[in-house]
Amino acid sequence: MHNQKEKALIFEISQPGRVGYSLPDLDVPEVDVAALLPKHLLRETPAELPEVSELQLMRHYTELSNRNHGVDSGFYPLGSCTMKYNPKINEDVARYPGFSSIHPYQPDETVQGALEVMYNLQQDLAEITGMDAVSLQPAAGAAGEFTGLMMIRAYHESRGEKRTKVIVPNSAHGTNPASANVAGLETVTIPSDERGLVDIEALRAAVGPDTAGLMLTNPNTLGLFEEDIVEMARIVHEAGGLLYYDGANANAILGIARPGDMGFDVVHLNLHKTFTGPHGGGGPGAGPVGVKASLLPFLPAPIVTKDEDGRFRLDYDKPHSIGRVKAYYGNFGILLRAYTYIRTMGAEGLLEVSQNAVLNANYLMRRLAGAYELPYDRVCKHEFVLSGIRQKKQGVRTLDIAKRLLDFGYHPPTIYFPLIVEECLMIEPTETETKETLDEFAEVMLRIARECEETPEVVQEAPHTTVVKRLDEATAARKPILRYMPER
């Protein structure tokens, strides 16, 4: 059981004179610092950092970890985030000194093993997505979107065309329009139809000579496959635009269908989602970008290439590149984990990943469809959305349902997204969960639905068992306290 007391900050357990480190004695002749640095550059007041012993430190962070829910703690069906199991071998591999203790500016011939991993990963991701080349540089999905859109922009500019509009469905992730904005492009939002898919007539009406491209997540954020994709690609291409594939939901299509074959020109993958990252409490992630041959000249440099003699090297020769989007070569440690995962699963395994992810999602959707509104009653892919509108009529909001799930040891689904579904619950079970886990979760969800009818206050007042109750977010934003201030 969790400690119900208020948890001290590490600054509050600090005592002057305690240490948690050990450094060797200085073995070079010590020079008076005044001879090394002019007085005005010398720090006057030391940073007030904690002073704790090693055991105090470990207890502090162990207690903090006990106040945190991860995939290893329990079911985590957070839609669009693909909270699948994070393999332990990945963590071991990333810690091998031959990978963790190498410098990005070492000569290529001294890092052949690292370059081989990156080269193989580039090849495998290109094959998985049906693209011609991959850059591993972007640090995350949003960085991948920015990279892809900048390449689309460069492509049009290279042809002497000024195309400024990016078409984004209203079900899209918030990063899509934000990425368009920071890439200097304008967003045109188009609606979804009653199927939950892009309104094809709205798309037809939206394209024109100013269309730079279409950004699409497929399956979309409702968990539905955009089945008109071939026609959509034709419409966008005929208007002179390009298609961007947001890979946030790629976990549904591995080995089944490839963005490249659907007509997409550029794609990003979230390695921390589909390829077992892990998520790290918010990152680091990795967002490699794949392109068709038409966009090849614009990729960020460097790319890893393999010479005829089998040596790997970093190729910086990209005169038409959009430039650099991240220092060095991307989040190598995450790339390593993704490659280790691919080598664990292989083609057969990745296919089974997507099959089971879709099976799990459909099974759970059917188990819950009676008790909760299912706004789009059709086959889903790796995730699905429910609406809490029935419960809302009973005075219980989706937020309350999410909080009630905390009492049962679950991380709630994504809520209030996508924006087009009222009181939305977006559920992604992933392929790594057992049928038993899905059944237990379904039973709890059905129980909560009954509670909404019979004892709504139990849900409205949830959570009841967590280390803190609901937190006052409004005051946090109105009177921000963003750091600890000692009572001096």
Next chain:
Amino acid sequence: MKFRYLPQTDQDKRAMLEALGVDSIEALFSDIPREVRLNRKLNISKALSEPELTAYMKKLASKNVNFDTHVCFLGAGVYQHYVPSVVNHVISRSEFYTAYTPYQPEISQGELQAIFEFQTMVCELTGMEVANSSMYDGPTAMAEAAMMAAGHTGKKRMIVSRAVHPEARQILQTYAYGQNVEVVEVGYTAEGTTDLAQLEAELTDQTGGVIVQYPNFFGSIEDLAAIERLAHASGALLIVMANPVSLGVLEAPGKLGADIVVGDMQPFGIHASYGGPHCGYFATTTKLMRKMPGRIVGQTKDEEGKRGFVLTLQAREQHIRREKATSNICSNQALNALAAAVALSALGKQGVQQMAMMNLQKAHYAKQTIAGKDGLDVVFTAPIFNEFVVKLPKPVAEVNAALLQAGIIGGYDLGRSYPELAGHMLIAVTELRTKAEIDALAQELEAIAHA
């Protein structure tokens, strides 16, 4: 083949399909048009069993020269420092690394509090009032800072010193092109610091920000106070990219009037990992806090008055502002921010100062020793922290190849990014380098110079 991450047995699948009223998994993919189906096996690397894969990855790792096999004097933005053992033990707790962004604060208090403490440590080191939960890395944080300054001031002209990390400047160019911001570069002097006369000449009342690095890419320490006067006199914001270790001994940029301080926490508890993932930090003033990109953790109270932490000021962010957002950042580097916070807690108030002082002393010893060798020249005259530039009589690549034979990873070849500095090597000396290693480097360099 059986897969250990996939738990569904044939019996499970049959039961689930039966519940769904379909006879095969294939039926669940009927909405994907036939013409876009792959209908063949992916042609990717073959699957290996766990023991086979471990052996294979170890073999690949062993092909890399690394800090265990060689003595490293390479820095240029990424450094080999002391990583206390506790760091790996804390970040290996899977409650931390298998969680995502703390959207549900009641079951994420651990992560949220750790980030709140991290934000406090960033403020303490930099002398700034507020900090966010981290950025992808130092260089992208710098580019984001420039875009924030352009947005806040409405002045779409940024001045950046050529003594700023070349890759950071490249990223800045990419971001600036996206948001239609002009970037002007100013040069450096024979001292190895930003040319203040040129900076003053380029500053106009339409300049939104001035960006410098502290210590700069050459290891020289910029006169921040003088730069601050110039920047603020023309109404530009001062953006400083600072090496956080140096702030154990150097005056905090916040004290010297910086408006935004960014950098990379890699030197504190984060392995070099061939360049990533590292951990950008981002700090600014209370006045600019609502313009800051990225996730921010704030302190609040729960319904019973108990202290707790939440993600806050979210009205700035992409998921709320969508096409009006000025930054698209969504994830952060939370696990590496945790690593940095653990390292900073272990080192603490004393350790951070001691470590910084060791860097300063050892780098100066190395600089003196190398400068005393025939044929090797230390070219810049400004004070340094833990890096300095040496002019070699031979191409740097050649020298580094010879150093490798002697078990040494040599310094950065400045000719890669500064044509005028071909033949110049940037050498980094951290607290981990011993006197014997430094002496060996100096001797090898001298021998190679005369060979």
